[in-house]
Amino acid sequence: MFIDTHCHLSKEDNIDELINRCTKNGVDALIISGCDKKGIIEGLEIIEEYSNIYMTIGFHPSEVNTTTDEDIAWLEKLIKENKKIIGIGEIGLDYYWERDNKESQKELFEKQLTLAEKLNLPIVIHSREATQDTYNILKKHRLKGIIHCYSGSLEMAREYIKLGYYLGIGGVLTFKNSNLKDVVKEISLDNITLETDSPYLAPTPYRGSKNSPEYIPIIAEKIAEIKETTMEEIASRTTKNVHTLFDLKIHI
Numbered sequence: 539m540f541i542d543t544h545c546h547l548s549k550e551d552n553i554d555e556l557i558n559r560c561t562k563n564g565v566d567a568l569i570i571s572g573c574d575k576k577g578i579i580e581g582l583e584i585i586e587e588y589s590n591i592y593m594t595i596g597f598h599p600s601e602v603n604t605t606t607d608e609d610i611a612w613l614e615k616l617i618k619e620n621k622k623i624i625g626i627g628e629i630g631l632d633y634y635w636e637r638d639n640k641e642s643q644k645e646l647f648e649k650q651l652t653l654a655e656k657l658n659l660p661i662v663i664h665s666r667e668a669t670q671d672t673y674n675i676l677k678k679h680r681l682k683g684i685i686h687c688y689s690g691s692l693e694m695a696r697e698y699i700k701l702g703y704y705l706g707i708g709g710v711l712t713f714k715n716s717n718l719k720d721v722v723k724e725i726s727l728d729n730i731t732l733e734t735d736s737p738y739l740a741p742t743p744y745r746g747s748k749n750s751p752e753y754i755p756i757i758a759e760k761i762a763e764i765k766e767t768t769m770e771e772i773a774s775r776t777t778k779n780v781h782t783l784f785d786l787k788i789h790i
């Protein structure tokens with residue numbers, strides 16, 4: 539079985555049909571990322587209804603200007619009330635979209651890392667054009683988690699792995715001009731988790747159209763090709779990693 543460790547679903551998606559297509563493709567569990575208030579509220583309804591969908595919650599750096607301390611307290615309350623919220627994320631730094639508020643982004647990030655420490659939960663990291671600052675901050679904490687949508691250098695990948703992080707590998711791996719192949723070739727399957735980040739970043743041959751968790755095997759196939767191994771091996775190793783990191787009580 540495969541697990542999509544990072545995707546975004548909306549109530550407007552036909553989730554019954556989506557789950558059927560996922561099951562046909564061997565994708566048996568999903569972890570959705572609720573990273574703004576609307577996404578969190580919708581996600582809570584989704585995880586309530588579907589036994590094999592779990593959730594991480596946290597405020598994305600793009601939410602920095604509207605997130606208050608009360609909102610962080612709200613996250614804590616939700617996590618304590620709901621066993622299917624299994625981590626905090628996606629949280630982090632984004633200097634691509636937002637450059638003029640680096641200090642407040644760092645502050646929001648730190649607050650959520652402190653919450654993860656307090657609740658002893660893994661984290662899911664969003665880092666875009668902010669590698670050094672992200673790394674420096676993570677280094678100060680003793681947390682575990684996933685570097686979501688990893689697309690950096692091999693050197694940086696090794697540093698994150700040393701800190702105890704998995705690399706979330708998604709559709710970017712299938713893009714023709716991606717250097718991620720060289721990273722995946724060199725790092726162990728023990729350090730990789732699979733993700734789609736749907737509806738964004740659809741893998742080739744669906745690049746540019748709406749992504750879906752059912753495309754996880756396309757990413758797994760690419761990893762199998764790079765690693766010269768089987769799809770079964772990719773499925774079992776990456777699923778094992780998810781269980782090591784998250785407390786997933788699979789009901790399927």
Ligand SMILES: [Zn+2]
Pocket residue numbers: 544545546571628735
């Ligand atoms: Zn995401």
